[in-house]
Amino acid sequence: MSKIVPVVQEIMSANDSLAAQNRAKLDAAQVVGMNIMASPGAGKTSTILRTIEALAADYRLGVVEGDTANVTIDADKVLAAGMPAVQINTGGNCHLDAVMLSGALAQMPLDEIELLIVENVGNLICPASFTLGTHFNVVIASVPEGDDKPYKYPNIYRGIDALILNKMDLLPYIDFDLAYFRQGIEILNPEAAFFPISCKTGEGVAEWIEWLKVRMASLRPA
Amino acid sequence: MHELPITENILDIAVTYAQQASAKRVTALHLVVGQLSSIVDDSIQFYWDIISKDTLCAGATLHFERIPARLECQECGHTYTLSRELMVCPQCGSARLKVIAGEEFRLESIEVET
Ligand SMILES: Nc1nc2c(ncn2[C@@H]2O[C@H](COP(=O)(O)OP(=O)(O)OP(=O)(O)O)[C@@H](O)[C@H]2O)c(=O)[nH]1
Ligand SMILES: [Mg+2]
Ligand SMILES: [Zn+2]
Numbered sequence: 001m002s003k004i005v006p007v008v009q010e011i012m013s014a015n016d017s018l019a020a021q022n023r024a025k026l027d028a029a030q031v032v033g034m035n036i037m038a039s040p041g042a043g044k045t046s047t048i049l050r051t052i053e054a055l056a057a058d059y060r061l062g063v064v065e066g067d068t069a070n071v072t073i074d075a076d077k078v079l080a081a082g083m084p085a086v087q088i089n090t091g092g093n094c095h096l097d098a099v100m101l102s103g104a105l106a107q108m109p110l111d112e113i114e115l116l117i118v119e120n121v122g123n124l125i126c127p128a129s130f131t132l133g134t135h136f137n138v139v140i141a142s143v144p145e146g147d148d149k150p151y152k153y154p155n156i157y158r159g160i161d162a163l164i165l166n167k168m169d170l171l172p173y174i175d176f177d178l179a180y181f182r183q184g185i186e187i188l189n190p191e192a193a194f195f196p197i198s199c200k201t202g203e204g205v206a207e208w209i210e211w212l213k214v215r216m217a218s219l220r221p222a
Numbered sequence: 223m224h225e226l227p228i229t230e231n232i233l234d235i236a237v238t239y240a241q242q243a244s245a246k247r248v249t250a251l252h253l254v255v256g257q258l259s260s261i262v263d264d265s266i267q268f269y270w271d272i273i274s275k276d277t278l279c280a281g282a283t284l285h286f287e288r289i290p291a292r293l294e295c296q297e298c299g300h301t302y303t304l305s306r307e308l309m310v311c312p313q314c315g316s317a318r319l320k321v322i323a324g325e326e327f328r329l330e331s332i333e334v335e336t
Contacts, residue, residue: 001336005243007329011231011253094224125260126224151308155260158321186317187308 015130018098022105022133029110031062032219033118033134034212037156039149040122042142043166045074046199047208048117052081054209055115059216062113064088064104066096066121074119084109095126098133115216124153135219136161143167147177150184157185161215162193164208169198225265226273232266233274235329240278245334248279252333256326257291257304282332291324 010016026033038044045065052061063078063085070089078085086104088096101118108116118134120127137160141149144167150157157163163185171178178196185192193211197204232251240248255261263286274280291304297316304324310317 002249002333003243003336004331004333005239005245006331007235007239008331009235009239010328011228011235012327014231014234093227097227129224129228129260154308155258158258183310183317184308187310187319190318 012129012131015098018102019131019133022098022101023135025102025105025110026116026133026135030220031110031113031116032216033116033132033136035118035120035127035132035134035137036140037120037124037127037137037160038122038140038142039124039145042122042140042145043199044119044122044140045077047140047164047166047197048119049077049081050197050199050202050205051117051209051212052078052083054205055212056082059115060113061115061117062086062108062110064096064101064108064116064118066090066100066119068092068094068121084113090121094121094123095130096120096132097130101132101134114220124149124156128155128159136215138162138164140164140166141181143170143174143176147181148184150181150188154184154188157188157192160189160192162195162208162211163189165194165196166199168196168203169200225262226269228261229266229269229273232270232329233277233279236279236282236332237277239332240334243334243336245278245336248282248332248334250283250285250333251279252285252287252330254287254289254326254328254330256289256324258321258324259327261327287330289323289326292322293319294322296320 036044061083065074065087068090072087075085075087086107088100088104139160195208294301295311295316296318298314300313
């Protein structure tokens, strides 16, 4: 006999419920989690290093580095900056998921840190579909990538709290229409905070850090 | 692309529900996929044929119901369906928009033989 069985279940629910466990673990340790997504080379690691530099006097940070290959280049830079880092090799996978983050959290000294930064795999498509359990999401775009990225990769911009536009020092050399770029973001996510910065010159970094501090304070009632 | 882990999720959910229904096999799955969910039907189908082979779902057909993206203007209340390109409100030009449909990605039902 054949029949129809109603299911009505979100396909991503297994990942989402593990993400909820990650969140609970962070909350229990009073750690704020931030997920950073960007295309390869946009400046995720550079921004993380700038952020460590600016916050090191007041906070301890931990960084989870996701990479598709078995390298520790980015994690080594964080360690050299004096903060704990855990490298996740995704085994060729194009994104981090909640299972991978859960493994990394087990290796991270959560009771010694206040801010956990997750550097997702360089990719503008896949990380958007996998929640991790972090408290908020940031995308880093960069000037050389072009001003049409919000139109071509809309999904990544939709669930984010802040958008950093890095490599502003290159603006004079590249045809990048800032107004066009911003209109794409406006359509997708009018609430997102916007920070044009340069990790090279340090321009705009202070505004980003100010926002981050306010965010952290609102998530970690003292 | 991340369609492999996603296809594994679909298989897990279908097998769980089939077992609960004491099904001998699953003949079809009905998936609801929003336009904004960036899921490629063909890759899901490709992985499906491989990973479902030795399971209750072997040979089951995948049906995709596509949901177009609908936006609601937060300025004037106008609702409209998104074409291929991102666009501001066609009525008032506002960019303050809310997605009201198109993010779906769920397994709606399965057809089984008991
Ligand atoms: N001119 C300029 N170059 C920058 C800036 N920020 C980063 N870079 C350079 O861009 C390159 C990539 O920077 P990373 O910080 O490694 O980028 P990433 O996003 O972490 O890269 P992956 O982890 O490989 O995806 C490096 O050569 C940086 O020196 C900037 O503001 N201006
Ligand atoms: Mg990096
Ligand atoms: Zn309108």
